[in-house]
Amino acid sequence: MQIYLPIAEVSVNAFLLLGLGGIVGILSGMFGVGGGFLMTPLLFFIGIPPAVAVATEANQIVASSFSGVLAHLKRKTVDLKMGTVLLVGGLVGSGLGIILFNYLKALGQVELLVQLCYVIFLGMIGTLMFFESLKAIRKSNKAGGSPAPTRRKHNWVHNLPFKMKFRVSGLYISVIPPLLVGVSVGVLAAIMGVGGGFIMVPAMIYLLGMPTKVVVGTSLFQIIFVTAFTTMLHATTNYTVDVVLAVLLLVGGVVGAQIGTRIGVRMKAEQLRIWLAIMVLAVCGKLAFDLLVTPTELYSLGAGGH
Amino acid sequence: MIRLAALLVLFALPAKAEEIVLGLSRDEVAITATFEGSEILIFGAIKRDAPAPDDEDLGVIVTVAGPDEPVTVRKKDRRLGIWVNTESVDVDVAPTFYAVATNRPLTEILTFTEDLNTRISTQRAIRSVGATIENAESFTRALIRIRAGQGLYQTLPTGVLVEEETLFRTLIPLPANLTEGDYKAEIYLTRGRQIVDLYTTVIPVKKVGLERWLYNLAHDNAFLYGLMSLSIAIAAGWGASAIFTVLRR
Numbered sequence: 019m020q021i022y023l024p025i026a027e028v029s030v031n032a033f034l035l036l037g038l039g040g041i042v043g044i045l046s047g048m049f050g051v052g053g054g055f056l057m058t059p060l061l062f063f064i065g066i067p068p069a070v071a072v073a074t075e076a077n078q079i080v081a082s083s084f085s086g087v088l089a090h091l092k093r094k095t096v097d098l099k100m101g102t103v104l105l106v107g108g109l110v111g112s113g114l115g116i117i118l119f120n121y122l123k124a125l126g127q128v129e130l131l132v133q134l135c136y137v138i139f140l141g142m143i144g145t146l147m148f149f150e151s152l153k154a155i156r157k158s159n160k161a162g163g164s165p166a167p168t169r170r171k172h173n174w175v176h177n178l179p180f181k182m183k184f185r186v187s188g189l190y191i192s193v194i195p196p197l198l199v200g201v202s203v204g205v206l207a208a209i210m211g212v213g214g215g216f217i218m219v220p221a222m223i224y225l226l227g228m229p230t231k232v233v234v235g236t237s238l239f240q241i242i243f244v245t246a247f248t249t250m251l252h253a254t255t256n257y258t259v260d261v262v263l264a265v266l267l268l269v270g271g272v273v274g275a276q277i278g279t280r281i282g283v284r285m286k287a288e289q290l291r292i293w294l295a296i297m298v299l300a301v302c303g304k305l306a307f308d309l310l311v312t313p314t315e316l317y318s319l320g321a322g323g324h
Numbered sequence: 325m326i327r328l329a330a331l332l333v334l335f336a337l338p339a340k341a342e343e344i345v346l347g348l349s350r351d352e353v354a355i356t357a358t359f360e361g362s363e364i365l366i367f368g369a370i371k372r373d374a375p376a377p378d379d380e381d382l383g384v385i386v387t388v389a390g391p392d393e394p395v396t397v398r399k400k401d402r403r404l405g406i407w408v409n410t411e412s413v414d415v416d417v418a419p420t421f422y423a424v425a426t427n428r429p430l431t432e433i434l435t436f437t438e439d440l441n442t443r444i445s446t447q448r449a450i451r452s453v454g455a456t457i458e459n460a461e462s463f464t465r466a467l468i469r470i471r472a473g474q475g476l477y478q479t480l481p482t483g484v485l486v487e488e489e490t491l492f493r494t495l496i497p498l499p500a501n502l503t504e505g506d507y508k509a510e511i512y513l514t515r516g517r518q519i520v521d522l523y524t525t526v527i528p529v530k531k532v533g534l535e536r537w538l539y540n541l542a543h544d545n546a547f548l549y550g551l552m553s554l555s556i557a558i559a560a561g562w563g564a565s566a567i568f569t570v571l572r573r
Binding site: 019028086089092253265 | 398400402500535549551557564565
């Protein structure tokens, strides 16, 4: 069934959008990532104008994250205190990110910057996570299946001032690292047009030392607010949020997120991480491939203006 | 200016021997939620005071042009191993939709000079004044190629059917990715590759119903529209969670 999108001004298949929303929703619920880094390129691919895809995707992430976070709240796997600290940083960061984005847009190479950002960050995080989880799986296999209790290493993160107790995460650390994580994720999220979960989740695990089970819910909690803020910015400045597109994506997305959350709970933390790593590397590979291979059409059209 | 001059020349001609009488299958095109593209049937007759002259060939040209918009055409080049946008050309005027239908190939029924003046062919309908870089023409060719691939630019060399030297009709297909605005339809009559008559009409293409309402809300009440989008997202997220909780019991 074809449907005409009023803001995007293109006609697309409604079932295709429902399906895309569903698949990305499952991944979102499983890994605690908004799924934007997958959905935004997919929307470009089916012919949605990039500006509309980025803005509408932000709105859709609000829905799937909200659905996911409710499931996590019931299971008490959301660190609200940590989430709030990350959120404060995130809002500051996305404000800064939008300023940086508009500056680079004026220079005329923003598209390349976004692509390079994706390739570099996805490649780095994917590789790190892949080898780390592989090591963890090997170790737990040697130990006869039960993971050995890990003693938390003390690094520079634990020597900073303004310490705060995060009971759900079982941490007593300074607020500075989570704030900085929030800010940098916010900046990247605004530039890349995604929620930023795929950067935040590893940062929370490896930098802040949070338990994996809490990380997913907390990340979703933070993403809701940052993407809601982004949606409002896009809707009021660029008029690029397509509500019909958003509804189709989120109907599939929220159902997928519920299923994904339940799959995620049944999987081992190491397995969850290795699959996320593989997915991140796959997207990175595809984007790098596009940059390196001779395109079939060398020319592209953009909105006019000098 | 050039177009105006062409029109003046046209009107300065002595009493017209042949005139166009036109009909349209529809006065406007409505874009609804399930819009999948459409087509317009343009038909008409040639009114004559005297019998048709048979020394020179009759030409009928039908053009349909969407609203004009500036476009930036960018070209990728390999830099340090990766493909990067390097050169770009700003096209000042490019119709968002352009179809040329003729009864015979355009060059057989229109002189080069007439085409230059009236801007009938697709290459002429696009204007880039400020293009200073070398090989700017390859950029406009790329623009035509990309838009033709999307069904937005069409050249239909035998699209017009002429019967008995009097009746003509053509079917212009409209793709689903149509931009709204006033579409200008022009019908030219040529004899011996010279234009003898021109008929112009406007076909409005607009969104209707829900599409119209949403589009207006998004532009006129952007804040409200943003809040609405967010509420829908939150409600859907909550709804799915609630339904799944019930299902699990």
